[in-house]
Amino acid sequence: MLDFVAIDFETANSGRDSPCSLGAVIVKNGTIEKTFYSLIHPHDSCFYFDPFNTEIHGITEDDVMDSPELPEVWKNLVDDLSGSTLIAHFSSFDCSVIRYTFPLYDLSFPECTILCSRNVAKRQWPDLLSYGLSNVAELLNFDFIHHNALEDAKAAAAIIFEAARLQNANSCEELAQKLQLKMGLFQTDQYIPSRRLSPRSSKSIKIPECLDLTNPELNPDDYPFWDRDVVFTGTLLSMKREDAFKNIAAAGGRPQNAVNKKTDYLVMGEQDYSRFSNGEKSSKTIKAEELKAKGSAIEIISEADFLNMLGDKVTIPQNTSSDFKDEIYLKGIQPKFDESLETLRQICAEVIEPQRIKMNQRKYFAVIELDGNKGMPICCFFTKGNSVSIAFYDENNNQMERCIMYKYDALYDNSFDLKNLIRKYLGIPLEKPPYEDGLVHVRRRGTRIEFSIDLEQLQAQKKEE
Template structure:
């Protein structure tokens, strides 16, 4: 039986206790049975309305003048939450509202499990670049009005219902097992957040050929008894699909290059995982074994596709190669900016960890600096928008802070203590007592900085140089 209450708070200012609206959606046996919404008059100690918050949710001090305070509003849903599961998107925020606001009124915390629809979405749809409420709602084709407390609660509820439906999970225990996360909990005076279980990976279903089967003809399998390793990003298919095609064609797949490797397939060079700026560890290991006389070959993705005889994938790869050749020269400038930022962060963090553990997870308009290629250990991320490359730090709860403008790539180094603070959090290291962390002005309660580079002049120079070469 699937029962839960999805909630959402809006706040008047950066103080988490300043709740000014509450929305709730009650789900019983997998069906939405009731909804609740109320404006809230914040506690007198934190009742000022920050224009920034009002701009987001549209609620003003005048709107809540005659509204109930939190205890009266909460009483309408408390009976449904106690003993059940509380759901929220970015549940750490809403639970902090509960913890801080309840403390002002001397209320006892609820007794319930806590599920974060954002955390669960990261396991459910790992291919997404953003796990904000709007992005996930778009993924499940649910339309809503963002930053209205009831609308946000409805969206969170639909995310959870979709997750249960698509995974076939019967209850929360089964969903935890299927997706690799743990529920949080409110119990007594304690709160534990909902989070991801470490090193959870969805196993790849491969069906290798049984070489001992006497009825099999090796000539029917183009990759018979050949072991493959992949590095870089493939243009024609996902790596998991390529691995399945290898086993279907009679070959084997290895996770790392060793003496048993026959072929290393090079996709688009995974340069954001580089250690010396040019080659991946797999490439260097393959070259080392080759010089020692082992018959390992380094082949391109196109060579691999020809070995498979996959004509449709070959055509797809040709199209991707043509697009690469025709790409905007601006992309080179953007890539260089990403790499410069990564180098600065590596330099700043070298006292805490080996710089090689930092990598850049890069897509067309987005790149995140992370530890050990773990998407849950992100330090900051770069965005591309028009002629600007900007960067924003994640906070301790994995949320992106509001960005404030900086003028030059190298100014990222001025915020070294913030980088170290986030690194220590992910590495579970205590900060030195004598360290003076930079105190940045919080925006909606989050840490945040932005690095911006005006690329328009650089692009214009490239265009002028191209014109001169053509004359």
């Protein structure tokens, strides 16, 4: 029988221990028996709403102030989930919410198997460009409101229904078997993730043809990665991994898929670099650190550093297909991106002499350097949605601060705060805010500073002036 419980958590912030809503679809014998939805008051230890998360799902602190905490909410699903199959799209996220939040309340893990609807979609429809929930739902002509927990759970359930129909599968176990998927498992004190049985074909990227380093006509000084072995980990924002390999080869280096004793550089994509800063490390990072401890000359560098080293040797235009597949969306953000970068350059120029500023711009990614390689680089890029992310690095490319503006206009209205951050790192005295206290809301989270501004109040104040 096709029995399962499709769930979806939304979180208040980047911490997996901060669920703020839960949606569930309970399916018995191939039919939706009931649905469930509730807001959740996060645990006091992690009660913080990241503006970025709120921008996505629309839930605020005020919304959950009188809502029950997780134990009270979860008891509505205990009986239905026990002995059944938990379905979630990108199940590792939702399962990590359970893994990190349940211990806060001394709750036992549910007794159930796990199947990821994203993995199901990858096996069932292998030619899709993206397997995000909205993309797969569009393929199924399933209308829903993305990032509403119940709506997302319904969409995940719809994927299982359609895949089971096409595979003529009468249970989740049979569906997993036919699609060569290994079901995960939750037990009282154990978690085994759902996964695909065979490795992804894209795991190892074909090594492009490299330069002939024995050619006497080639000048090593013209090639920034001359005779260097380079490995990548994480997701690059500036280009696809295949294009990064080609760039390394064109710059005189040898791109590789795995870290070993010969590796000279490990380039960490943005996702891995942020994980690294928070203490979580990829297997490649761990291997690199082990080699470093044994005396290897391997160096871990950021994507910004990688782009700086390439300089004019970038031969493949940036490809953002992994994050931005909608050409209409691309055409919409390009003018805003160019305009915002120019604004950021002007902001820098108001703090220090313009000749000390160097901009290395790609299509949707840019690096702004102060005082060249010896100064402070500022890495500016866009995430999907109307948000700007600006990261500040020290001379060793260690991320010091990170600002996220959640509207394009905020780059202009928060220019004062950006100037003061730049002044801070250059040792220049800070300026007094040109507006009243309370208009700008600042939050610090680890190495990241997030701030937003009440534009209506600011506009009203300007009118009064």
